[in-house]
Amino acid sequence: MTDEARAELVTAKDPYFRGIDADADLPTSMYVEPVRSTDPKGPHILFFDNHRGWLVYTFVPRIQDPQITVEEVFWQ
Incomplete structure (x- = not known):
């Protein structure tokens, strides 16, 4: 599952996933958002496996x- 999440990042056109519906190409169990909304070019978090990781x-x-x-990677 973590390899699938990493593969989605590596093949993304824009790993920041900026704009409306920018992460629409991700599978339904994954989505991306900035760690802090005040720093849109800083670290991002990719949730996968329906929030299990x-x-x-x-x-x-x-x-x-x-x-x-x-x-950081976390998956339970």
Whole structure:
């Protein structure tokens, strides 16, 4: 399940999932939101498996080598 969540992040067009219905391409059991609404370019949290797990990550948008860093994973 965590591999599926990670794969969704890696293949996303915009890992920040900005805009209305930006996470519409995610499976129904997953959704993304910023950790803090006051910092939309900061860490984000991807909920998966119908809220049984989450993955906190940051995204560094570099031209040649964009990077997603997973800071915390929890799944019960």
